[in-house]
Amino acid sequence: MVTTDNTLDLVLGQKAQTMGDNHISTGVETPLRPDAFDMNDKEKMEIIAHHFAAIMDTLGLDLNDDSLQDTPKRVAKMFVQEIFHGLNPANKPEISAFDNSYDYKRMLVEKNITVKTFCEHHFLPITGKAHVGYVSNGKVIGLSKLNRIVDYYARRPQVQERMTKQILLALQEALDTKDVIIVVDAKHMCVSHRGIQHDESTTLTLEYSGCFENNDMRREFMDCLK
Numbered sequence: 001m002v003t004t005d006n007t008l009d010l011v012l013g014q015k016a017q018t019m020g021d022n023h024i025s026t027g028v029e030t031p032l033r034p035d036a037f038d039m040n041d042k043e044k045m046e047i048i049a050h051h052f053a054a055i056m057d058t059l060g061l062d063l064n065d066d067s068l069q070d071t072p073k074r075v076a077k078m079f080v081q082e083i084f085h086g087l088n089p090a091n092k093p094e095i096s097a098f099d100n101s102y103d104y105k106r107m108l109v110e111k112n113i114t115v116k117t118f119c120e121h122h123f124l125p126i127t128g129k130a131h132v133g134y135v136s137n138g139k140v141i142g143l144s145k146l147n148r149i150v151d152y153y154a155r156r157p158q159v160q161e162r163m164t165k166q167i168l169l170a171l172q173e174a175l176d177t178k179d180v181i182i183v184v185d186a187k188h189m190c191v192s193h194r195g196i197q198h199d200e201s202t203t204l205t206l207e208y209s210g211c212f213e214n215n216d217m218r219r220e221f222m223d224c225l226k
């Protein structure tokens with residue numbers, strides 16, 4: 001085993017000092033430690049599998065059962081290589097901008113981009129759609145790259161507000177313009193499947209900058225979503 005329970009205590013202790021127990025948001029950056037990627041994926045998966053097995057064991061589950069015995073490994077792989085893949089900056093999508101040779105000067109809207117992320121408070125799914133718009137500053141990027149940027153920031157433990165801001169900033173950077181807008185409409189399983197257990201509510205977050213500070217531009221974008 002690569003780490004010890006002492007390491008975990010230390011990590012959890014640090015978190016408690018910096019965040020308290022009241023889930024105060026830590027700004028636009030995902031709160032990661034500076035040494036977050038000192039370990040490679042394989043080492044991380046071994047440690048997570050070990051600890052997840054302890055969770056299952058504590059719940060009284062029989063880890064010798066055929067169906068359960070590989071679950072710790074499955075969960076570890078899912079965390080590191082699938083659902084939290086976007087924690088690692090090495091996995092940030094390569095985006096190359098090219099000249100807007102079509103001379104298209106209006107708003108471009110990419111609607112209904114799938115958002116599959118996980119609430120950082122409960123590690124339960126948040127599922128929904130993002131809609132992004134921008135006005136080219138002379139540069140354009142491939143349409144699928146808009147979806148890829150959303151997907152990269154979704155593949156982390158998240159709060160919806162932070163994810164929305166992170167995507168806005170990444171779009172500004174990729175497109176080299178402030179003329180960007182994003183709406184995220186998502187359902188939180190931590191609201192529908194536990195706690196209050198309300199199925200119908202969704203959470204809408206909106207971030208914008210540049211020309212979208214203008215009410216008419218924002219309204220035009222919203223009209224495109226109807």
Ligand SMILES: Nc1nc2c(ncn2[C@@H]2O[C@H](COP(=O)(O)OP(=O)(O)OP(=O)(O)O)[C@@H](O)[C@H]2O)c(=O)[nH]1
Nearest residue numbers: 023119120121158159160161188190191194195196
């Ligand atoms: N602002 C924000 N809150 C979120 C998000 N995802 C989950 N939450 C909320 O985070 C809060 C966590 O608060 P706590 O009171 O510590 O958790 P809890 O006791 O499990 O809360 P209940 O869900 O009310 O039972 C809950 O109200 C969640 O609904 C998010 O993306 N943004």
Ligand SMILES: [Zn+2]
Nearest residue numbers: 119121122190
């Ligand atoms: Zn939650």
